Amino acid sequence: MASKFSGVLSSIVKDASKVKTAIIKAVAELDNVVLPDVEKYEPAIAQVANELVPGSGSAVDIAVSWAEDCCAALDKGGTAVEANLTNSGLDIAAIQALKSLIPTLKAAAATKPAAAATSATAALASSKT
Numbered sequence: 001m002a003s004k005f006s007g008v009l010s011s012i013v014k015d016a017s018k019v020k021t022a023i024i025k026a027v028a029e030l031d032n033v034v035l036p037d038v039e040k041y042e043p044a045i046a047q048v049a050n051e052l053v054p055g056s057g058s059a060v061d062i063a064v065s066w067a068e069d070c071c072a073a074l075d076k077g078g079t080a081v082e083a084n085l086t087n088s089g090l091d092i093a094a095i096q097a098l099k100s101l102i103p104t105l106k107a108a109a110a111t112k113p114a115a116a117a118t119s120a121t122a123a124l125a126s127s128k129t
Contacts, residue, residue, distance in 0.1 A: 013063075016056030019049040070098050071105055 023045045050057035073081045074095070085095050 012053060012056050012059050016049040016053040019052050020045050023048060067098060071102050074099055075102050
């Protein structure tokens with residue numbers, strides 16, 4: 001089910017990602033930053049990207065939170081939740097994509113509880129590309 005908002009959030013996120021990549025590249029060229037050291041700049045880079053592409057940070061946070069909640073509901077409620085999401089108009093392919101993330105999210109949570117959020121976020125982000 002397409003709406004007037006179809007593609008808007010993904011476009012915002014892509015634009016913000018381009019801004020972040022450009023900033024990271026510039027920082028690396030100026031400071032000879034090694035990749036792990038770039039992580040210390042990430043909060044500032046995200047803030048700048050959000051200023052240049054308003055709403056991008058919130059869009060990502062909301063999308064990740066919503067996807068995690070849907071995965072948890074699908075895992076716990078199974079076909080009943082799937083039917084409710086379908087009846088509410090959520091695209092079947094989107095539901096299947098969420099369901100396919102459940103094993104990855106469970107594995108990330110089981111292996112490193114402290115890093116589970118990072119792994120889950122990475123899994124969700126990689127599913128969008």
